[in-house]
Amino acid sequence: MPMEKSRYPKEWPEIARRIKANAGWKCQKCGKQCRKPGEKLDTHQRTLTVHHIDHRPENCAPENLIALCAPCHLREDARHHAETRKSKEKRPR
16 A cells, blocks of 8 residues: 555654664564665565554554564555455445
């Protein structure tokens, strides 16, 4: 699902970078090392993202944020995205 940038605080890039740095640029789910800023894109390094545990981008409390590689983030969000899609489909137009 695309990121709704209007729901994130203006300091989101700094918040996300801090969460990733605190995790040592490793996924906190699978433990794989991820690419650090400035490292080349290649086939063996994953991209690190920041996941909102409660799925609310406005809630940037440190305890609500976790560093996840892109595959783990997609798996973590799969159920939430499916539920969101279903609720949108049920709404009258």
